[in-house]
Amino acid sequence: MEGVTRSLGASLFIASIAISSHNHPLGLVSGCLVVIAAAASYLTRASGESLSGSLPEDGTEEEGHHSTKASHIHEQARRSIGALTFSAILIYLALAFPGHFIRRITSSTPSHPSFSSLSSLLLSHQAECRRPPLPLPDSRSNTRTYHEFDDVLLIVFFSHARYNGNLDSYREVYGEWFPNIIFIGPASREDKGFAHSYDVLVDSYQSDENLTDHKNYKMAGRMAHHMLYTALSAHPCYKGYLWAPFDTLLNIPRLQQFDQDLFWYHSPWAQYVYNPALGDEEENGNKTRHPPPLNVSPDPEVDWTETWRGWGPDWWCGDPHVGLGVCMKAFRKVPIYMRERMANGYTNGETRLVGGSADTIYIPGRYRDEFLDVLGLFLETDCFLEIATPTAVHLVAPPTEPILFVDHWWIWYPPFNAAFVRQKWTEGFEVDTMHTFHWGEKGDDGVWVTHPENIRDVRAMQKESALRQKVKLG
Numbered sequence: 001m002e003g004v005t006r007s008l009g010a011s012l013f014i015a016s017i018a019i020s021s022h023n024h025p026l027g028l029v030s031g032c033l034v035v036i037a038a039a040a041s042y043l044t045r046a047s048g049e050s051l052s053g054s055l056p057e058d059g060t061e062e063e064g065h066h067s068t069k070a071s072h073i074h075e076q077a078r079r080s081i082g083a084l085t086f087s088a089i090l091i092y093l094a095l096a097f098p099g100h101f102i103r104r105i106t107s108s109t110p111s112h113p114s115f116s117s118l119s120s121l122l123l124s125h126q127a128e129c130r131r132p133p134l135p136l137p138d139s140r141s142n143t144r145t146y147h148e149f150d151d152v153l154l155i156v157f158f159s160h161a162r163y164n165g166n167l168d169s170y171r172e173v174y175g176e177w178f179p180n181i182i183f184i185g186p187a188s189r190e191d192k193g194f195a196h197s198y199d200v201l202v203d204s205y206q207s208d209e210n211l212t213d214h215k216n217y218k219m220a221g222r223m224a225h226h227m228l229y230t231a232l233s234a235h236p237c238y239k240g241y242l243w244a245p246f247d248t249l250l251n252i253p254r255l256q257q258f259d260q261d262l263f264w265y266h267s268p269w270a271q272y273v274y275n276p277a278l279g280d281e282e283e284n285g286n287k288t289r290h291p292p293p294l295n296v297s298p299d300p301e302v303d304w305t306e307t308w309r310g311w312g313p314d315w316w317c318g319d320p321h322v323g324l325g326v327c328m329k330a331f332r333k334v335p336i337y338m339r340e341r342m343a344n345g346y347t348n349g350e351t352r353l354v355g356g357s358a359d360t361i362y363i364p365g366r367y368r369d370e371f372l373d374v375l376g377l378f379l380e381t382d383c384f385l386e387i388a389t390p391t392a393v394h395l396v397a398p399p400t401e402p403i404l405f406v407d408h409w410w411i412w413y414p415p416f417n418a419a420f421v422r423q424k425w426t427e428g429f430e431v432d433t434m435h436t437f438h439w440g441e442k443g444d445d446g447v448w449v450t451h452p453e454n455i456r457d458v459r460a461m462q463k464e465s466a467l468r469q470k471v472k473l474g
Contacts, residue, residue, distance in 0.1 A: 129236060130237065131235065131237045131238070132235060134180060134181070134182055134235075135182065135183070135198050135200070135201060136171065136182075136199055138179040139175065140176065144179060144474075146473060146474030147474075148177070149177055149179070149180075149242075149256070150180075151239035151240070151260070152178065152180065152238060152240045152241070153181075153182060153231075153235055153238040153240075153241050153242070154174065154181045154244070155182055155228065155231045155232075155241055156170060156181060156182070156184070156244060156245065156246050157183075157184050157185065157227045157228070157243070157244075158183070158185030158200070158246055159186070159207070159219070159220040159221030159245065160185075160186065160220050161185050161187040161200075162246075162442075162448050163183075163185065163189045163200065164447050164448040165440055166439050166440075166448050166450070167183055167189070167199065167200070168450070169439040169440070169450045169454070169455055170183075170246050171183075172455060173458050173459065174250065174252075177252050177256075177474075178242075180238070182201055182231055182235065183199060183200045183201065184200060184202075184203055184227045184231050185200045185201075185203070185227075186202070186203065186204040186207035187202060187204065188200060188202050191447070201231065201234070203226060203230045206222065206223040206226070206382075214311050215310050215311075216321055217310070222322060222382075223385060224245075224358070224385050225358070225375060225378070225379065225385045225389045226379055228243055228375065228389065229372060229375050229376060229379060232363070232368055232371070232372055233372060236365075237365075239260050239261075239364070240362055240363060241362065241363045241368070242255075242264075242361075243358075243361045243362070243363070244361075244433065245359055245435065247439075248359045248360060248433050248436075249421070249434045249435075249437040250360075251421065251431055251432050251433065251462070251465050252462050252466075252473065253462065253465040253466040253468070253469040253473060254273075254275070254407075254430065254432045254465065254469060255432060255433075256471065257273055257274075257471065258273055259404060261364050261366070262364060262402060262403065263361075263363065263364060263393055263396075263403045263404065264360070264403070264404045264405075264406050265360070265361050265362070265390065265393050265403055265404075265405075265406060266291065266293050266294060266356065266357070266405060266408045267354075267390075267393070267394065267403045267405065268293035268294065268296070269345075269346050269394075269399075269403065270403040270405035270406075271405060272284050272290065272405050273404050273405065275430050275469070276468070277425070277430065277469065278428075278430060289428060289430075290405065290407055290429070291407055293356070293405070294355060294356025294390050295354065296347060296352050296354055297352050297353040297354065299350075299351075299352075300324045300325075300327070300328050300351060300352065300353055301328075301351070303325065304317050304323070304324060305319075305320040305323070305325060306318075308323075316355055316384050319384070321382060322382050322383060322387075323384065324387070326381050326383050326384075327378065327381065327383035327384070327388060327391070328353075330377045330378040330383055330388070331378075331391070333380075334374055334395055338395045338396070341395075341398065341399065344399075345398070345399025346394055346399060353387055353391045354387075354391050355386050355387040355391070356386060356390055357386060358386050358389040358390065359435040360408050360432070360433040360435075362404075363393075367396050367397070371392060371393075374396055375388065375392045378391070406432045407429070407430045407432040407433075408432060409424070409431055409433075409434045409435075410434075410435050411434065411436060416436055416438040417437065417438060417457060417458075418454075418460070418461040419457075420437075421434065421461055422461070422464075439451070439454055439455070440454065
């Protein structure tokens, strides 16, 4: 009896500590609840037997009746305790893991998930999720007053090793709002010597470039989604991941209004994030007040290589090296429920891929593992960055949850600075992000040199945007 009582007390203590923590270790708490149920049931039964045994052996019929009634009451108590404990376990699972259990029920997940997915689900909560250290730690941790993106990892990629002033300028400006930034590129940083040689996470996968043949156009960033895969794999435990190249301008007062539990992308099926500078709800919903969304592919079962005229005239659809035919090899390996969900939820029941700029994508941390699984399938082929990544987003994002529309502008003409943002404001548009943005210019020696006025102007533009959005920047 004493041992059972001690077990009950210890289990109550451990369970209360575990549940009050933010980690909710599944195995530990569930085990404690089972022990509590068993101990409580045993003690209830023991007390019932003790009560029955205390009656006189020559008890009257009335005393026997009371004994039977007492046993019945204790039996009911044991059953009630068992039911309450089982209910407590279910409630605990629902509260502790809504991102896993509820989402999997509402997103048409297969009825027979793999053993590996179940085991990873259980093991992921056995211990505290610890973030690996970043190559460049937050230099403003003691003075930071802005905290909107404290749980977001900003992944900044370089298709070419053009670090020079670009990396320092980017960190100087956006480090004010993002305490967690990782830079990733095809080579180590040599422009500032050994002390900074580890500033960049190196990923050189298919980063070679050859632009001489428009029928086999090898851009250095064609497989940049390998960098995204590398960064996501190496850095778990964030609420979300914002992916952007170093030459994309971010409008912080706009992005801080986006829900960090949802995907962000300029999808044609996305939901606009209300913008007070555009006017009322009707004006916000007016498609002509927003930049164009991504493209939906033609029928991917058709061989578009026969009529493909090369990069420029026809872009990516018919490219025999990185286009639809290549990407479909990966797409067919995606779980059928994801493909059907994408078709039924986004592309009118037809099998289609999607493509567009991959210069601003936000991935919620709760979908990190699924996104990695799908993106990995595309990386087994040479599928182009701007097909693989947007398609992966729409395969993973359940249509029951909105994707948030990013007003992203892709430009190839000047001004390549904050003046473009103000220009669009004057025209009645918004700029959440833009590419291409230049921190400076490339000199005759090939080194990119920052123009200090660009840094000052980006900061000034952020303050102007905060006034337009009626928000604070810290």
